Amino acid sequence: MPKITNPVLPGFNPDPSIIRVKDDYYIATSTFEWFPGVQIHHSRDLVHWELLTHPLSKQSQIDMIGNPDSGGVWAPCLSYDNGTFYLIYTDVKSHSGGFKDTHNYLVTASDIMGPWSEPIYLNSSGFDPSLFHDDDGRKWLVNMVWDHRKGKNSFGGILLQQYSVEESRLIGPIQNIFKGTALGLTEAPHLYKKDGYYYLMTAEGGTRLKHAVTMARSRSIDGPYEVDPTNPILTSYEKPELTLQKAGHGSLVETQTGEWYLAHLCGRPLKPSENCNLGRETALQKCYWTEDGWLRIVGGEAQVEVEAPDLPTHAFPPVAAKDDFNEENLSIHFNSLRFPLEEDWVTLKERPGYLRLFGRESLNSVHHQSLIARRQQAFKATAETVVEFKPENFQQMAGLVYYYNTKNYYYLHISHDEEIGKCLGILSSNRGLYDEPVDERISIEGVERYYLKAVLSYSDLQFYYSHDGEEWTAIGPVLDASTISDENAEINVNGYFLGQGFTGAYIGMCVQDLSGQKKHADFDYFKYEEMK
Structure with missing residues (x-):
């Protein structure tokens, strides 16, 4: 049966x-x-x-x-x-x-x-x-x-x-x-x-x-x-x-x-x-x-x-792990925050075969974020993308985000530093407390395409980067994935919930331009795979 x-x-x-x-x-x-x-x-x-x-x-x-x-x-x-x-x-x-x-x-x-x-x-x-x-x-x-x-x-x-x-x-x-x-x-x-x-x-x-x-x-x-x-x-x-x-x-x-x-x-x-x-x-x-x-x-x-009920078996084709952004529309499994997909901030047309995101507000914003992500649906999973981005200042960022809400996230991103130029770093927020859990940003000046990956295993999150998508290097410490949860988002003061969480972990791509210049980034693919 x-x-x-x-x-x-x-x-x-x-x-x-x-x-x-x-x-x-x-x-x-x-x-x-x-x-x-x-x-x-x-x-x-x-x-x-x-x-x-x-x-x-x-x-x-x-x-x-x-x-x-x-x-x-x-x-x-x-x-x-x-x-x-x-x-x-x-x-x-x-x-x-x-x-x-x-x-x-x-x-x-x-x-x-x-x-x-x-x-x-x-x-x-x-x-x-x-x-x-x-x-x-x-x-x-x-x-x-x-x-x-x-x-x-x-x-x-x-x-x-x-x-x-x-x-x-x-x-x-x-x-x-x-x-x-x-x-x-x-x-x-x-x-x-x-x-x-x-x-x-x-x-x-x-x-x-x-x-x-x-x-x-x-x-x-x-x-x-x-x-x-x-x-x-x-x-x-x-x-x-x-x-x-x-x-x-x-x-x-x-x-x-x-x-x-x-x-x-x-x-x-x-x-x-x-x-x-x-x-x-x-x-x-x-x-x-x-x-x-x-x-x-x-x-x-x-x-x-x-x-199960006594009904004929009716299976569906498996969901493709990799999206090369070659279709007219994004996969049904991708979502945006609070706002529909519109050509002024997200497009598959301006550069066919790429997802182009124009930088808007910060990850703290409840108004206009440029973020496209999908649900994490297994305790063990990997997510991978490659991004082309030419930041001109530290307020411009693009990369791979592990996101719960505006107060709880981990963000592996490309940005610009006055001393080392184009660079790679991690941002985090835990209940609204901002941090950068890497000792020093890594210079990637002169590299046009950069591969980014997240490996999730129950409560552990490890970010990786690569020049070619074949050889990967870990960046930063093993992060606590359990903070990306309803329970960690909850703040109860004398019986009143001043912070509540009812959603779940998302992983995806995002771009910010806090200068207002709307600097864009191009993502060549996004790959999400679940592991036993």
Whole structure:
């Protein structure tokens, strides 16, 4: 019998929303400040998955300029009804301290590949919105409500309101239908209907080690909701032996053959730091319904090997390790920060066969960075590129970056020094503390092309450089890759999160020109390989 191997979507792919349309399965996941918005993966057997599309591909659909680290697209909900795909998402403008500015939108398409509509504004009362299509034709939005008041439960419950397709807006009364369980931090609501019950699935415990999936049910959509007596139905908390930690934030799908699966968020901590530099990932667990109508996980916990459904095998071609930049468009696996690809800062046309990036703002910027990168999706991996760059001053830099957010990164770069000319060095930032972890910059004056490489092995990162791409020399010390993680980005002061991280490690190419002259660099290829 074939097996599902978890995580099915490795690397930064959190908050899964899974659906089936005929024989096709789709999972939408959060992308936060990375552009384009929302990842949608596709499968036909729940075993093999491919990255299919990003529906929020225009700035008019998601304008994230100035959004904070780990702001932007939170917890998309993908659904389908009567020939139309519906995608609900939050654009988070602030999330640290007492307040959260969370604007919720809806886009639609008749085809999963688009085109997707311009957004319809829904509300701003909280995050994790989800759309439920009832069998009487009505549609309902649920989202958690954020309560900023001192002494109140910040996660103030789950709001319910009807959505009118005809009017393209929410209508009718707003009701708080569920205040959560003793686990607290009630979020990520999804409604399902089965055998006359409305089932409300939520995430509780917070999206860290205490994360969990909980369930409640009611005969009426607006409650009251009866809590599952065995809640949580899934958690990894206080089960350190499990590979998949942080299990929570789930959504359900039923196969063509009547089997049930739960897609859920998980993380795989590094040892001994317990940091997850691969970010929060997506896994699948097989489920069943008890005679008294409650959902249960086969095996009772988050497992790496799961029995696959009885469906024909449908594999996809492997993703090419090397991108020579010979196509008209960048690979779907590359992302930019907060801003779409535009010819004034990134182009494949000006020098065919090369990716040209024009230098803009620093790695600290939440506005206009020239950075193209892809997710790290395995603990052991290498990334390699070659760059042609002619810096004229120290404010011009280009190279290979290992990036979490504006406060946490390592950067192997080419720049210019008044004394030694063109040179190679490393910049780092840990929780916003700037450093240069090399004793002296290395002169590469007179060398037109320079090869750069990063070798990742769990918590270790070693940078290398080469004149020819064959013989490599290590530069700098072995760096701590575990700092490029949610956990290291978190800053908690008296219960208020002044720094939060919800993404994962990226590796890629970037250029800065802090002088404003927009000096460009050309990258001939980018190679990403995973190792056993």
